[in-house]
Structures are given as C-alpha cells and as structure tokens.
Amino acid sequence: MTMLGSTYVPKSEDALAATVATAMVMGEKLAIEGNGSKRALLRPVQATRSISVRGLTGITLYHPTELIISARAGTPLPEIEAALAEKGQHLIAEPPDLAALFGSSRPATIGGIVATNLSGPRRIAWGAMRDHVMGIRAVNGKGEIFRSGGRVLKNVTGLDLCKLLTGSHGTLGVITEVTLKVLPAPKATGTVSIRVATLEQGIAALSAGLGSPFSVTGAALLPEGDGGIAHLRIEDFEESVAYRCGKLRDDMARFGEASIAMDTQALWQGIRDAEPLGAEPEDAIWRVSVQPSAAPGVVASLRAAGGSKFLLDWGGGLVWVAAPASEAAHQAVVTAALAAQGSFTLFRAPEALRGSVAVMPDELPALAAIARRVKAVMDPAGLLNPGRMRAGQ
Amino acid sequence: MIPLPAPKPEVLARRAQIVAALQAIIPGDGVISEALRLKPYETDGLSAYRQPPLAVVLPSSTEQVAAVLKYCNAHGVRVVPRGAGTSLSGGALPLADAVVMGLMRMNHIKQVDYENRLAVVEAGVTNLGITKHVEADGFFYAPDPSSQLACMIGGNVMMNSGGAHCLKYGVTANNLLGLTFVTIEGEVVQIGGTYLDAPGYDWLGIITGSEGQLGVVTEVTVRILRGPEGARAMLAAFDSIEVAGQAVDAIIGSGIIPVALEFMDRPCIHACEAFAHAGYPLDAEAMLIIEVEGNVEEQDRLLGWIKQICNRFNPISLKVAETAEESLAIWKGRKGAFGAVGRISPDYLCMDGTIPTGELPFVLKRIGEMSASYGLQVANVFHAGDGNLHPLIMFDANNEASFHAAENFGADILKLCVEVGGCLTGEHGVGIEKRDLMPVQFSPLELDQMRGIKGAFDPQWLLNPAKVFPLEGNPIFATIPVLNAA
Ligand SMILES: Cc1cc2nc3c(=O)[nH]c(=O)nc-3n(C[C@H](O)[C@H](O)[C@H](O)COP(=O)(O)OP(=O)(O)OC[C@H]3O[C@@H](n4cnc5c(N)ncnc54)[C@H](O)[C@@H]3O)c2cc1C
Ligand SMILES: Cc1cc2nc3c(=O)[nH]c(=O)nc-3n(C[C@H](O)[C@H](O)[C@H](O)COP(=O)(O)OP(=O)(O)OC[C@H]3O[C@@H](n4cnc5c(N)ncnc54)[C@H](O)[C@@H]3O)c2cc1C
Numbered sequence: 001m002t003m004l005g006s007t008y009v010p011k012s013e014d015a016l017a018a019t020v021a022t023a024m025v026m027g028e029k030l031a032i033e034g035n036g037s038k039r040a041l042l043r044p045v046q047a048t049r050s051i052s053v054r055g056l057t058g059i060t061l062y063h064p065t066e067l068i069i070s071a072r073a074g075t076p077l078p079e080i081e082a083a084l085a086e087k088g089q090h091l092i093a094e095p096p097d098l099a100a101l102f103g104s105s106r107p108a109t110i111g112g113i114v115a116t117n118l119s120g121p122r123r124i125a126w127g128a129m130r131d132h133v134m135g136i137r138a139v140n141g142k143g144e145i146f147r148s149g150g151r152v153l154k155n156v157t158g159l160d161l162c163k164l165l166t167g168s169h170g171t172l173g174v175i176t177e178v179t180l181k182v183l184p185a186p187k188a189t190g191t192v193s194i195r196v197a198t199l200e201q202g203i204a205a206l207s208a209g210l211g212s213p214f215s216v217t218g219a220a221l222l223p224e225g226d227g228g229i230a231h232l233r234i235e236d237f238e239e240s241v242a243y244r245c246g247k248l249r250d251d252m253a254r255f256g257e258a259s260i261a262m263d264t265q266a267l268w269q270g271i272r273d274a275e276p277l278g279a280e281p282e283d284a285i286w287r288v289s290v291q292p293s294a295a296p297g298v299v300a301s302l303r304a305a306g307g308s309k310f311l312l313d314w315g316g317g318l319v320w321v322a323a324p325a326s327e328a329a330h331q332a333v334v335t336a337a338l339a340a341q342g343s344f345t346l347f348r349a350p351e352a353l354r355g356s357v358a359v360m361p362d363e364l365p366a367l368a369a370i371a372r373r374v375k376a377v378m379d380p381a382g383l384l385n386p387g388r389m390r391a392g393q
Numbered sequence: 394m395i396p397l398p399a400p401k402p403e404v405l406a407r408r409a410q411i412v413a414a415l416q417a418i419i420p421g422d423g424v425i426s427e428a429l430r431l432k433p434y435e436t437d438g439l440s441a442y443r444q445p446p447l448a449v450v451l452p453s454s455t456e457q458v459a460a461v462l463k464y465c466n467a468h469g470v471r472v473v474p475r476g477a478g479t480s481l482s483g484g485a486l487p488l489a490d491a492v493v494m495g496l497m498r499m500n501h502i503k504q505v506d507y508e509n510r511l512a513v514v515e516a517g518v519t520n521l522g523i524t525k526h527v528e529a530d531g532f533f534y535a536p537d538p539s540s541q542l543a544c545m546i547g548g549n550v551m552m553n554s555g556g557a558h559c560l561k562y563g564v565t566a567n568n569l570l571g572l573t574f575v576t577i578e579g580e581v582v583q584i585g586g587t588y589l590d591a592p593g594y595d596w597l598g599i600i601t602g603s604e605g606q607l608g609v610v611t612e613v614t615v616r617i618l619r620g621p622e623g624a625r626a627m628l629a630a631f632d633s634i635e636v637a638g639q640a641v642d643a644i645i646g647s648g649i650i651p652v653a654l655e656f657m658d659r660p661c662i663h664a665c666e667a668f669a670h671a672g673y674p675l676d677a678e679a680m681l682i683i684e685v686e687g688n689v690e691e692q693d694r695l696l697g698w699i700k701q702i703c704n705r706f707n708p709i710s711l712k713v714a715e716t717a718e719e720s721l722a723i724w725k726g727r728k729g730a731f732g733a734v735g736r737i738s739p740d741y742l743c744m745d746g747t748i749p750t751g752e753l754p755f756v757l758k759r760i761g762e763m764s765a766s767y768g769l770q771v772a773n774v775f776h777a778g779d780g781n782l783h784p785l786i787m788f789d790a791n792n793e794a795s796f797h798a799a800e801n802f803g804a805d806i807l808k809l810c811v812e813v814g815g816c817l818t819g820e821h822g823v824g825i826e827k828r829d830l831m832p833v834q835f836s837p838l839e840l841d842q843m844r845g846i847k848g849a850f851d852p853q854w855l856l857n858p859a860k861v862f863p864l865e866g867n868p869i870f871a872t873i874p875v876l877n878a879a
Contacts, residue, residue: 163598
C-alpha cells in the first residue's frame with residue numbers, strides 16, 4: 001500500500017479491507033475519498049486519516065448485449081463513458097461533471113458518483129443513478145468485504161443494499177466495485193425551446209411536455225427576468241426525434257414562442273453541469289427537491305428574500321440555487337424548501353457555513369433511531385466519514 | 394417441505410386476550426378469529442403451504458395499522474402483512490402464532506396529480522386499479538405484473554414486482570416517490586414524498602423489496618406516466634433456442650430497446666397455443682414476442698428493423714401485427730401462459746431466477762436435462778431482455794414424492810442460476826420458498842449483515858419472521874424448535 005501524506009491508497013480490495021480493519025482496532029476515523037480532489041462537500045468530516053479508492057481502477061466486465069458494465073470504484077468516469085461510447089451505449093442517469101462548478105482538476109470516480117447518487121437531466125425520464133446500480137461490492141466499517149445485488153438486470157434476492165449504499169456518502173461502507181445497467185445511446189438529440197412570460201407558465205409547459213406521449217427525456221427552465229426559456233429534450237432515432245419535436249412544438253405554442261433545434265447535446269451537458277446557473281466562485285449553491293408545481297413558489301420566496309440565481313431541471317422538480325454564502329441565505333433556502341414540502345442540500349459552500357448549519361433536513365425521530373441502528377450494524381465504531389451527512393451520521 | 398418455527402406457546406395461550414385487544418382497536422368486523430373465516434388467509438400463491446394464523450386484522454386506516462403494530466410489539470406478537478396474497482414465494486404465508494394484517498380495506502385512491510405526474514394510493518389498491526383510474530386521461534402506472542388484476546400496490550412495493558414492460562419502464566422501485574410507512578413500534582413515518590431524490594439514506598430503496606420484514610406500508614406515492622401514442626407487437630419463431638438467444642442479442646446490440654421482449658420455449662408455446670389459439674408456430678423451438686411503441690410510422694420503422702435483424706437468423710415464422718387487434722392476439726397466449734400450463738397440469742411451481750442473457754442456451758439445455766432426470770415436465774417463459782426466467786415445473790400435488798421432486802428440481806434450477814452469475818429471484822421474492830437457498834448466493838457474513846438491518850427496523854423480529862433468512866442463523870430462532878408446515 002502507498003501512503004500519500006495522510007491518505008491511504010490501497011491497491012486492492014483486500015488491502016482496503018485490511019486497512020479499515022486495522023483502523024477499527026486503532027480507533028482511527030477515516031475520510032473516504034474517490035479522487036480526493038474535493039473535501040468541500042456536505043459537512044466537514046472529523047477524521048484522522050483519509051482512505052482513497054483511486055488505486056482500485058479498471059472496468060472488470062462489460063457485456064453490451066446484456067446492458068451491464070462493472071468497474072472498480074476508483075475508475076474515472078470519463079474512462080467508463082469512453083468504453084460505453086465505443087459500443088454506442090451510455091450511462092442512463094447522465095451523471096454531471098462538476099469539476100468546473102467546484103474548481104477541481106481531477107475527474108470524478110464512478111464510486112464517488114454512486115456514493116453521492118448524482119444524476120443529470122435524464123433522471124426525470126429514466127431514473128436516478130441509484131436506479132441503475134445493479135450490484136455493488138464494498139467494505140463495511142469492520143473491514144469486511146460484502147456484496148449486494150449482482151450482474152443481472154432483475155434481482156430481488158435479499159435486502160437491496162445497493163440502494164442503501166448509493167447516496168450514503170461513504171458513511172455505511174467503502175464501495176470497491178459497482179455494476180451498472182446501461183442503455184444504447186440515442187442516435188439524435190432534439191430540443192423544443194419555449195419562451196415563457198412567467199415561471200408558472202414555464203412549469204406548465206414542462207409538465208405538458210412530460211405529460212405528452214413523446215418520451216421527453218429532459219425538461220429544464222432557465223429563468224430570465226420574470227419568465228425564461230423552457231427546454232424539452234427528445235432523444236431517439238433521427239426520424240423519431242424530428243417527428244416528435246414537430247408535434248411537441250405545435251403543442252407548446254400555447255405557452256409561448258416555440259422553436260426546434262437539433263444536435264443540442266451541448267445545451268444539455270451545460271444544464272447537467274449547472275452552467276446556466278451562473279454561480280459566482282464565492283457563491284454558495286443549493287439543490288432543492290420539490291414537486292414541480294411548487295418550484296415557482298420556491299423561486300419567488302427566495303427572490304423576495306434577496307436576489308439569488310436559479311436553474312430548474314427535472315421538470316421543475318430540481319431547483320438549483322446560488323447566492324452569496326451566509327447563514328441567512330441558507331435559512332431562506334431551508335424555509336422555502338420545507339414550506340414547499342420539499343427537501344434541500346447545501347451543495348457547495350465555504351467550510352465555515354457547512355460546519356455550522358444542517359446541510360440537509362434532519363431525519364424524523366423514528367427514522368433517526370433506525371439510521372443509528374443501521375450505522376451500528378455496518379460501521380459499529382463510527383469510522384467511516386464521521387459527521388459527513390449529519391452531525392453524528 | 395420447508396420448516397417453520399414452532400409457535401410461541403405463551404402467545405397461543407393468550408389468544409382470546411389478543412383477539413379482544415385487537416377488537417378494541419378495530420371495532421366492527423375488522424378482526425377475524427373463527428376457524429372457518431380464517432381459511433381464506435391460510436395460504437398465498439404458493440398454495441402447497443398452508444397454515445391458519447392466530448387471527449386476521451383488516452385495518453382501514455394508517456392509525457389502526459399503527460395501533461395494532463404498537464400492541465403486537467408491546468406483547469411480543471408476530472405479524473404477517475398481507476396484500477392480495479398472490480405471492481408465489483410464500484411471502485404472505487401465516488404463522489400459527491401470528492396476526493395476519495390484511496391491507497385490502499385500505500383501497501382508496503387519495504390523490505391524482507397530472508401536473509406533477511403522481512398518484513397517492515392506499516396500500517390495498519390493486520396494481521391495475523391505478524392504471525384503470527388514470528387511463529381515460531392517457532396515463533398509466535408502468536410496472537405490470539401478470540397478476541395485476543389482483544395484486545396490490547403494497548405487495549408490489551414489498552416484492553419490488555416487475556412485469557413484461559420493465560425492460561423500458563423499470564420495476565416497482567423505479568416508479569415510486571414516497572411511502573407512508575409504519576414501524577413495528579407503531580410510529581408513522583413519511584418516506585420520500587412527492588419529489589425526487591431526497592438527500593440522506595435511501596429508505597425508500599431499502600424498504601422496496603423487503604418482503605414485509607421492515608414495517609408496514611399503508612400509502613404509496615407512485616409516478617404515473619403518459620402512455621405512448623401506440624404500441625404494436627411482432628412474433629418471431631426459431632428452430633433453436635441458441636438462435637433465438639442470438640437474435641435477442643442482435644436486437645439489443647442494434648440500439649433498439651423494445652418495451653417488451655418475451656421468450657417462450659417449445660413446451661410453453663404448445664401449452665399456450667392449445668389454450669389461447671393465438672396462432673403460435675408449433676414447430677418452433679423458441680419464440681419471441683417483441684413490442685415497440687410510438688406512432689404508426691415509428692412502429693413500422695422499428696418493427697421493420699427488428700424484422701430485418703430476425704431475418705438474419707433464419708426464422709421459421711415472422712409475423713408483424715398490422716393492427717392493435719393482431720397485437721392483442723399475439724399477446725393473448727403469453728398473458729395466459731400460467732393458466733395454459735395449469736390446464737396441462739393443475740399443479741406447477743413457478744420458478745423465478747435471473748441469469749446473464751448470454752448464458753441462456755446453456756441454462757435451458759441444463760433445465761431440459763434435469764427435466765428428464767427428475768421425470769417432470771417443464772415449460773419456460775421469460776423476460777428475454779433482462780434474463781428473468783420463469784420455468785414452470787409441473788407436478789402432481791396428490792403425490793408427495795412428485796411434490797418433493799418438483800421442489801428439488803426448482804432448487805437445482807435456482808442454484809444453476811447463481812452458478813452462471815445470476816440470482817435466486819428476479820421478481821417473486823425469497824419468501825419461504827427460497828429462504829434456505831440464500832446461502833447459495835450470500836456468504837454468512839452478508840446474511841448476518843442483512844439480518845442486522847432487519848433487526849435495526851424490527852429489533853424483536855416480529856415482522857414476517859421465518860421468511861427470507863435461513864432460520865438457523867437467526868438469533869431469534871436459535872433456541873426454538875422447528876416444526877414442519879402442512
Ligand atoms: C452534496 C454534494 C456536494 C458536492 N461537493 C463537491 C465538491 O465540493 N467538490 C467537487 O468536486 N464535487 C462535489 N460534488 C460532486 C461529486 O462529489 C462528484 O462529482 C463525484 O462524487 C466526485 O467523485 P470523486 O471520485 O472525486 O469523489 P469524492 O469527491 O472524493 O467523494 C464524494 C463523496 O463520496 C464519498 N465516496 C467517494 N468514493 C467512495 C467510495 N468508493 N465508497 C464510498 N464513498 C465514497 C466520499 O466520502 C465523499 O463523501 C458534490 C456532490 C454532492 C452530492
Ligand atoms: C398468476 C400470477 C402471476 C404473477 N406474475 C407476476 C409478475 O409478472 N411479476 C411479478 O413481479 N410478480 C408476479 N406474481 C407474484 C405476485 O403477484 C407479486 O409478488 C405481488 O406483488 C404480490 O402482491 P400481493 O398484493 O398479492 O402481496 P402478498 O402476496 O399479499 O404479499 C407479498 C409480500 O409482501 C408483504 N406485504 C404485502 N402488503 C404489505 C404491506 N402493505 N406492508 C408490508 N408488507 C406487505 C407480505 O408480507 C408478503 O411478504 C404473480 C403471481 C401470480 C399468482
């Protein structure tokens with residue numbers, strides 16, 4: 001094993017398991033890293049050592065006709081995307097590349113993407129990252145290697161720990177390998193864009209698009225003044241894209257001036273990576289999850305609290321918010337999200353703010369008790385990413 | 394026969410008291426304790442196993458569910474939740490000392506919201522009931538198990554059920570937004586909501602498919618989708634299983650994802666044709682039903698491409714439906730497959746392993762060999778795109794030896810599925826049926842970790858115990874003698 005400063009970089013799953021087992025004996029708390037370029041995530045972790053999975057790399061299985069790919073957790077995302085592209089396939093949830101947003105230079109690892117359950121615009125139509133994790137290998141807080149799921153597309157054998165680990169931010173186990181469902185990449189991408197006078201109208205247009213029979217796979221609203229531009233994406237074979245974009249544009253004319261553009265991959269890549277949010281480097285960034293019809297209310301109340309920047313994805317169900325970092329700004333987001341019966345994540349902020357506020361809503365007491373017991377089963381000594389998600393979790 | 398744990402004598406002794414307490418919580422006719430009226434609850438879709446419960450409760454509100462669970466938790470009474478009882482793995486099989494909690498009275502659709510594309514429904518609403526409620530407006534609930542007329546959304550959540558169209562639309566887990574969930578302590582919690590991807594642990598994900606082990610679901614918020622402009626099926630038949638498998642690979646490899654891609658072997662084709670007269674080719678060794686969506690031109694184009702691909706594999710029959718009626722005719726045999734096999738042999742076991750699709754020819758060949766050596770007929774129908782097999786093993790329930798042979802044959806098939814890289818169950822769940830096979834797929838450590846999570850939700854192991862996890866490893870059963878069911 002190589003040790004870089006205070007970071008362990010095990011070269012095999014066994015070595016990683018041994019490291020965690022030793023840490024348990026030594027009472028050493030561990031910060032889990034993928035590519036380790038970013039520590040500015042959720043709450044600051046109270047750890048003595050870091051352990052990185054970037055030494056575990058490589059695609060271990062890829063069967064295009066079985067729609068399955070497996071890779072070790074430290075495999076850089078671009079490597080996986082390139083292997084898939086070679087066979088005309090892609091990752092269904094189109095995870096974002098947030099390097100620009102976070103000013104990091106190293107690419108995300110597939111383990112990091114799964115650990116954070118990050119999904120792009122296609123989430124609204126085809127599911128989140130967590131929906132496509134078919135199998136997982138991981139090391140728990142006792143240094144034990146375990147598996148869940150497998151390498152087949154349908155599997156209900158036992159409790160689904162793939163879902164529990166996805167999005168658990170390394171607090172229940174260190175993921176060492178993931179198996180994902182993949183799909184053929186579309187041959188063409190077209191977009192119907194509608195200029196809308198109000199956000200309400202924009203959401204109505206997105207809802208109508210998503211409620212149409214044309215298989216919309218992206219629905220975003222870029223605010224401009226009181227209104228903005230609503231974008232609806234169609235991905236499929238060329239002839240289908242052309243036909244459905246035409247039908248959709250005719251249908252959308254009732255919401256505002258509607259136009260069609262083809263080959264719009266760059267637009268959606270930008271939305272995926274939250275570029276249109278236009279966050280300043282010193283701004284804090286939040287992601288708010290609400291039902292789409294509540295999104296305009298969230299935006300209105302945050303605007304009233306003092307101008308923020310916004311980007312609406314997932315038909316309005318995901319509201320990206322950027323504003324100068326302050327506890328007051330955070331409180332405004334929390335209030336707006338909860339008033340809309342939604343949820344929030346403080347996505348990017350200086351450490352001072354992340355360490356002093358709740359970065360996500362508290363768990364209901366009954367669930368918090370279950371969470372503590374689950375943590376006690378998987379990581380009894382509380383070694384893994386202590387305090388990452390919530391104080392004590 | 395799969396053993397069940399002996400009932401707790403102290404619970405059996407307190408039966409009258411327990412029934413009275415339950416009646417105080419659910420007044421009227423919501424508590425059943427007379428032997429005759431318990432009878433309908435003594436089994437589920439795995440009807441070879443029967444066991445009348447201590448009592449049945451039929452709550453009609455979340456509050457009643459919570460009160461019953463709170464009482465049972467305080468008094469150490471086991472609870473077996475139940476939807477429609479169509480589980481094929483014995484998931485809803487009662488225990489002699491358990492209260493069966495039937496959710497069928499909670500059958501209201503509480504909210505439909507087209508703008509946000511969701512519906513809030515109680516756990517006892519049937520799967521098809523949701524689609525029926527929204528289809529006039531062009532919407533549907535996507536997962537479509539063949540039992541959809543009867544099975545309930547709460548049962549679907551707990552089994553993470555799939556259907557013929559899950560290649561495109563996913564299984565239950567992929568179509569949920571939130572749950573109202575009641576813990577064994579009687580705490581009512583809202584999991585998820587009307588929005589996507591709340592941060593924090595994915596409770597929705599771990600509860601889905603948990604087979605009644607973790608808590609009781611009383612309400613479900615599901616995603617509803619707008620239906621496509623249309624859909625149409627085609628049929629392709631081949632003279633060998635290998636070749637049909639190659640055709641499936643070629644279709645998926647071409648970048649087309651049909652909404653459904655079903656596979657039937659020769660015995661299944663024959664059974665279905667005799668039953669439904671769907672016009673299936675009787676000289677084929679394997680047949681595919683392929684369905685695509687879109688407007689008529691899109692359907693024509695996709696079906697044309699698929700036809701071209703199939704033609705490369707010398708099909709012995711290729712029939713593209715020209716109309717919706719012809720499509721229905723193609724589906725008719727497949728949809729009636731279980732009933733059709735039931736006509737040949739009133740008793741059959743429906744297995745449910747998944748394999749990597751590349752292993753299909755090998756696995757079907759081995760199943761054929763096993764069929765010969767066990768002397769039992771088997772018909773295979775399965776979801777070809779995702780490798781989820783449903784071998785139907787025919788046996789004679791009046792002959793105990795035949796039943797035992799069928800159980801052993803089934804176990805051998807599932808072990809084979811794991812051996813080639815697959816799993817024990819793709820959509821029917823572990824229940825009691827596959828409980829003792831779990832060590833084939835999982836290590837002792839993996840099983841113990843799952844047991845730990847079960848215990849984190851249900852510390853006394855009162856919820857649907859004796860299912861999913863082999864008894865000997867369960868701390869709670871370590872000291873309890875084991876009884877035989879039936
Ligand atoms: C709330 C939130 C905040 C974010 N903040 C940042 C940020 O500040 N900077 C940034 O560049 N990107 C950030 N991202 C984006 C996201 O982390 C990356 O796109 C992706 O996860 C990076 O992969 P990585 O390999 O670099 O993981 P890392 O950034 O090293 O890790 C991401 C998270 O996942 C955990 N993790 C990583 N690998 C594993 C594993 N194998 N097993 C278990 N847990 C693992 C880590 O402990 C950490 O909590 C954030 C995402 C979210 C959801
Ligand atoms: C003819 C036939 C065809 C079938 N086809 C398919 C198919 O295509 N795809 C498929 O996936 N399955 C299929 N099944 C299996 C079965 O229909 C599914 O597993 C279904 O989801 C069970 O629903 P149910 O309401 O009948 O639940 P039940 O059988 O009553 O219960 C199933 C399990 O869930 C638990 N449970 C039920 N409701 C709740 C609740 N509200 N809270 C907590 N736990 C609960 C029970 O304890 C049990 O463990 C089929 C069954 C039959 C008989």
